[in-house]
Amino acid sequence: MNVIVFSKRFGKARQFELGRPLAMTVTIASVVFVLAGVLFAGVQLGRGGLLLDPAAQVTEWGAKLEQQRLEVANARRDLQERLDALTSRVGQMNAHVIRLDALGRRLTEMANLDKGEFNFDSEPAVGGPEGLLEGATVAAPELTAMLDDLTNQIRDRERQLSVLESMISTRNMSREVVPNGRPVLQGWISSHFGYRADPFTGRNAYHQGIDFAGPAGSQVLAVASGVVTYSKDRFGYGRTVEINHGNGYVTRYGHNSKALVQVGDTVQKGQPIALIGSTGRSTGPHLHFEVLKQGRAVDPMTFVRR
Secondary structure (H helix, E strand, C coil), rough: CEEEEEEEECCCEEEEEHHHHHHHHHHHHHHHHHHHHHHHHHHHHHHHHCCHHHHHHHHHHHHHHHHHHHHHHHHHHHHHHHHHHHHHHHHHHHHHHHHHHHHHHHHHHHHCCCCCCCCCCCCCCCCCCCCCCCCCCCCCHHHHHHHHHHHHHHHHHHHHHHHHHHHHHHHHHHHHHHCCCEEEECCCEECCCCCEEEECCEEEEEEECCCECCCCCCCCCCCCEEEEEEEEEEEECEEEEEEEEEECCEEEEEEEEECCCCCCCCCCCCCCCEEEECCCCCCEEEEEEEEECCEEEEEEEHHHHH
């Protein structure tokens, strides 16, 4: 077998002679190579055909879409449950606001305060420049508006109730520490405040209190809350109890048969502090009652009549 090779470089042809076995081997190798190439190309084309099969691709996409649809449905259901829980909580908060409003109105009426100052029937006034917060998220508009409204109402009610409580406490405290009422359960006024004839000398003398004649041993009551500053015998007054009520007020109880409190004791309005007697400069069982304001005796009748 002769093989002729042409070369452009040398400009001539060369001839080679091959034996029969070698020619057969080259021929077989060439055929095998061609068949292998054809087989490889067929496999690749087969694979490509499977990947590009429209029906399979549509089926795969449909499965993915169904999975995503289920995920969206689950997320929406979870969000709705959360919104339902928040709505229920808003309803509870609104009920609390209604009760706070009712309490505020009742306290305002009880304290005889100006309703214009503590108005629990109107919406709280709000204002101020808007401030933008970085990273703020937007929630459901209706629910957000409800929560903002309730928050403003609660803050307004808390402020009003706090001030109202302070005012009522101050007023109650003032009432407790300012002398008022009768210092005895039994008895009648036997001598008034001011000038009178002295019961022992008959001369004109200044009486700094009022006298309550009553049964010996009957109770003497504190006319206001305070602290006991004196509890022993005093010249002319006999066994005496004095109570400091603050704000410059002091009450004095004289001629007692027995003191029921000691110095330093805290007493409440209406609490028994002594028993009526006739100790000291006295003509019989009675209570001598004085009210001092800033150290000066004032007419106790002003406070007894309250």
